């Protein structure tokens with residue numbers, strides 16, 4: 572049984588889909604939800620699924636506390652689901668090819684520092700793009716540049732707003748992220 576840890580900073584709708592997906596799995600279980608925000612809604616969702624939660628500050632993460640927790644819990648895979656801090660390099664190196672991120676755009680477009688959540692959808696709208704989508708990739712030392720494992724696209728119409736674009740992207744994320752994680756295990 573593989574042990575997954577989900578790192579999330581916000582609402583955690585993706586985390587919820589992943590916990591749901593692996594709830595009765597014989598292959599993997601979500602063993603930990605970790606957040607840098609003590610009031611993130613993802614922590615409520617973890618409670619609902621009986622998954623242990625762990626919160627930490629950026630300073631604690633940079634000092635190695637999160638890595639220590641993941642090692643203590645014998646985590647096999649680290650899943651970033653709306654985690655908005657830059658991961659320290661020693662943490663990345665501790666999970667070679669075993670750390671996965673979801674990005675709400677078709678990388679390499681709209682990647683890099685400062686490109687997250689609604690800012691991405693606003694940029695897609697401002698550029699007048701006719702499509703956007705999701706990218707699931709491995710995490711390496713360079714922001715949003717790890718090996719791409721999966722992408723799916725959605726069309727963007729002139730009527731779309733950043734909010735409706737976000738809805739389309741979330742729908743793709745919820746549909747594909749859990750099964751792409753399963754295919755990696």
Ligand code: GAR
Nearest residue numbers: 582583584585653673674675687688
């Ligand atoms: C998701 O859309 C995810 O792709 C994005 O944050 C959202 C979290 O939603 N991640 C990034 O922008 C990372 N650069 P959720 O909390 O409802 O799962």
